[in-house]
Amino acid sequence: MQARSVPKKPTNLTLDQGLLAEARSFGVNLSQAAEAGLRSAVREAKAAAWLRxxxxxxxxxxxxxxxxxxxxxxYRPF
Known part of the structure; x- marks a missing residue:
């Protein structure tokens, strides 16, 4: 299955220097990691907003x- 292409926007981030160095040392793709973390944070924020x-x-x-x-x-069987 091919991922759908979505427009990307270059963004500047301020990150912990040690964490950034460690991520780079392991070859972590920073854009993908940041997007995954942001996606998770938005999902949690939406869930909290829905509950409120x-x-x-x-x-x-x-x-x-x-x-x-x-x-x-x-009618419940348990």
Whole structure:
């Protein structure tokens, strides 16, 4: 499977000198590593934002289930 080509933008970063030297000594591709780390950070930020934005609905649902049980409980095989 071939990865889709996406536009790239040159970016300046400020990094820990020791970490940078160590990464280079192991042949780490800095662009790929930075992109992977940034992708992970964005995924975590989106998940945290979703939880904040939906906290009221989740609390309401949890309260309802605590008081009434699961709607289809009698059909659960476990």
């Amino acid at each position: 934005e939906n906290a009221d609905a989740l609390e309401t649902s949890n309260r309802w289930v605590a008081g009434h049980g699961l709607p289809l409980e009698k």
